[in-house]
Amino acid sequence: MSYLTQAQIDQFRDEGYLLVEGLLDPVADLDPIIEEYKSVLERLAHDLYAAGTISSTYDDLPFGERVIQIYQESGKVHAQYFDFSLPQGNVKVDTPMWVGPAVFRALRNERLLDAVESLIGPEIYSNPVQHVRIKPPEHLTPKSENGMVQLGATPWHQDNGVILPAADESEILTAWFSLLDAPVESGCLQVIPRSHRAGLLAHCPRPGTGLTIPEALMETEQSVPVPTKRGDVLFLTKRTCHSSLSNVSNSIRWSFDLRYNPIGQDTGRGAFPGFIARSRLNPASELHDADAWAQLWYDARQRLAETEYNKPFNRWSADAPVCA
Numbered sequence: 001m002s003y004l005t006q007a008q009i010d011q012f013r014d015e016g017y018l019l020v021e022g023l024l025d026p027v028a029d030l031d032p033i034i035e036e037y038k039s040v041l042e043r044l045a046h047d048l049y050a051a052g053t054i055s056s057t058y059d060d061l062p063f064g065e066r067v068i069q070i071y072q073e074s075g076k077v078h079a080q081y082f083d084f085s086l087p088q089g090n091v092k093v094d095t096p097m098w099v100g101p102a103v104f105r106a107l108r109n110e111r112l113l114d115a116v117e118s119l120i121g122p123e124i125y126s127n128p129v130q131h132v133r134i135k136p137p138e139h140l141t142p143k144s145e146n147g148m149v150q151l152g153a154t155p156w157h158q159d160n161g162v163i164l165p166a167a168d169e170s171e172i173l174t175a176w177f178s179l180l181d182a183p184v185e186s187g188c189l190q191v192i193p194r195s196h197r198a199g200l201l202a203h204c205p206r207p208g209t210g211l212t213i214p215e216a217l218m219e220t221e222q223s224v225p226v227p228t229k230r231g232d233v234l235f236l237t238k239r240t241c242h243s244s245l246s247n248v249s250n251s252i253r254w255s256f257d258l259r260y261n262p263i264g265q266d267t268g269r270g271a272f273p274g275f276i277a278r279s280r281l282n283p284a285s286e287l288h289d290a291d292a293w294a295q296l297w298y299d300a301r302q303r304l305a306e307t308e309y310n311k312p313f314n315r316w317s318a319d320a321p322v323c324a
């Protein structure tokens with residue numbers, strides 16, 4: 001029996017996206033992640049305080065305000081410190097990341113996998129292209145040397161555009177959810193319905209914001225914002241054009257974006273470790289051990305830090321005529 005209804009599956013196939021409201025239990029599924037991240041922030045605060053970068057550890061502030069304060073005072077968005085993935089280059093043995101047990105449990109969440117199974121089948125691989133994004137309000141976010149907000153709105157792209165061509169035929173599914181309510185003003189995602197039907201569009205590397213599809217190639221006037229409540233999950237195909245709005249609110253916008261593909265297909269980032277999240281054919285191949293998962297990432301970090309690691313993660317060049 002499929003967990004999602006046929007109408008939901010049809011909407012996903014036809015429109016290229018599907019919002020499943022209340023798929024996750026905010027208290028049982030999301031609060032443990034929030035608790036775990038409090039300890040990560042605690043560590044960051046103590047590291048920065050010990051280094052003399054900030055004048056207080058701000059123990060008394062709630063999570064979001066503490067993030068904002070610490071980023072502001074240190075003049076830096078410490079995104080990598082919280083992320084359960086590695087940067088796309090220049091990985092060091094001590095590049096920070098967070099691969100804790102609550103994150104692993106989220107990747108393996110039964111409800112989430114039930115919905116994923118309805119969309120890509122029962123042999124499910126956790127694709128390592130995955131991020132936590134904690135975005136402060138833009139007016140309170142430190143800027144880069146070029147004057148741009150360090151972690152601002154995400155520009156228009158297809159997830160297919162940010163991975164390697166080897167995965168062009170992989171059926172990669174994106175699952176995006178917010179840890180806190182993400183209304184429009186906090187910078188929720190927006191999608192262009194049916195944009196997944198046009199195939200892979202050209203992406204242009206742009207300084208500061210990364211890869212983006214030239215606006216002329218999309219019908220951005222058709223875009224639909226997708227605000228989320230805690231527990232909602234937004235599914236996207238790998239070809240659905242999407243971006244995020246700016247966070248013009250006064251609090252953080254905090255999300256996870258996870259990806260899954262059928263077992264055996266290329267993930268598009270082979271240097272990073274994935275794992276079998278669900279297999280009806282071979283349940284013994286599933287990974288259930290959070291420590292073993294964390295170790296996969298530590299090993300990948302070590303390996304990448306030791307090797308020449310200059311291979312690009314995508315296929316695009318800023319010199320392409322379409323990027324002029």
Ligand SMILES: O=C(O)CCC(=O)C(=O)O
Nearest residue numbers: 133154174176244255257
């Ligand atoms: O959360 C964001 O701002 C961007 C997320 C995104 O592009 C994705 O989940 O694929």
Ligand SMILES: [Fe+2]
Nearest residue numbers: 157158159242
């Ligand atoms: Fe994306």
